[in-house]
Amino acid sequence: MNRFYAIGLLALFAIIATSANAASVNVCEGVSDNIFIADVTNCSNYYYCNNGQAIAQQCRDSLYFNAASQSCVATSSGCLTCDKDVLNSTALIKTCNKYVLCFAGTPVLQQCADNLQYNPNLRACDLPRNVDCAADRCSIYQDPQNIVYVPSVSACNKYFICMNGLPQNQSCVSGLYFSSDCNCCDLPANVNCTISKSSSRSVSLQTAAMIAPRMVDIKCPIEGINFLAHRNPNQYFMCVNGKGALMTCAASLYFDKEVGACRRLEDIQKKH
Structure with a gap:
């Protein structure tokens, strides 16, 4: 996208206050007790969920936390890695509505709005009926x-x-x-x-490739995570530390500039 064209468009867009960054997302919200969630910023650290609260923990003896096995292991093969040249997202294991956006090499923790769930096939938040996730309810200590x-x-x-x-x-x-x-x-x-x-669950015509985020040349705040509304209500811009990307909501969802997330139209229209 031409820089001057993008800046011209942004004059029509509203800059949305920051944001859903890692510090503002409680990884244990809605997660059952005795479930462990990875710390996306450090593979040796993780969180123990108890009464919806995230209690910070750390693997000992230079071990790495593996979310799939819910244990500390010797190999780092299960650790999150963000390629600085690739913009994509992945589910936060053992949660249903949280995911990690790999943004120019930076892991950005995100949470779906309302009761939406992260769809790993679309790599985006989606209607719960299209995902039907229950991973956040099952502890290995049952x-x-x-x-x-x-x-x-x-x-x-x-x-x-x-x-x-x-x-x-x-x-x-x-x-x-x-x-x-x-x-x-x-x-x-x-x-x-x-x-x-x-x-009930329906097959979406969308694919991950169709709604994949892509880097764009727009004027972004130098620091922090910010959202910029797009003239297409199904899309929005996301800025992370001065770099911008065009994001697309899943089908039937629209960007809510007040919340900074994709939502159902009826949820956006509700009075707060």
Whole structure:
């Protein structure tokens, strides 16, 4: 993009206050107890989640934290690396609504707005029914006498059972819905499930390549993380320490300049 053209456009855009940076995102918000979350800035550090609070921890003996195994290991193969020449994002393991944007070599922790979930296939925040994530509910330290059941957000007859720290897909027999009251399958009349067939999981025509962020030559604040609105309501600019990128929301989502995130139109229109 031509620099002068970009600057001319920015005269029409509103500069949004900073931002969702690593310091403002609580990695343990909405995450069950006894789950460990990686510190994206240091591979030897991690967080222990307890009552929604992130308690800083550190691996000993020069070990590295591996989020997939939820343990400290000798190899750094599971560590996050951000290529300075590549702009992309990746899920923050053991969370459903948080992700890491690798921005010109800098890891930037981000959180989806509302109850949206990060879609690893699109590499963007998406409607929960298109993701149906339950990873943030399953700890490896589970009580065999207290099985954890997680209802699906895409279908009334589906649910998850946590096993060895991972959610296992389950389905009720035909005609029954999963009930959180009894952690069992029951008659639909006895289950308060509001997921309609029209709102169930759908195949998106979008791909990660179609909405992939790309670096653009725009005038950005020299320091910090800032968001700039775009004339296309489905897009926005993101600035990190003077460098800018054009970002695109997933289908059915629009950029909210007040929140600095992609949201449903009905959520944007709600009175605060």
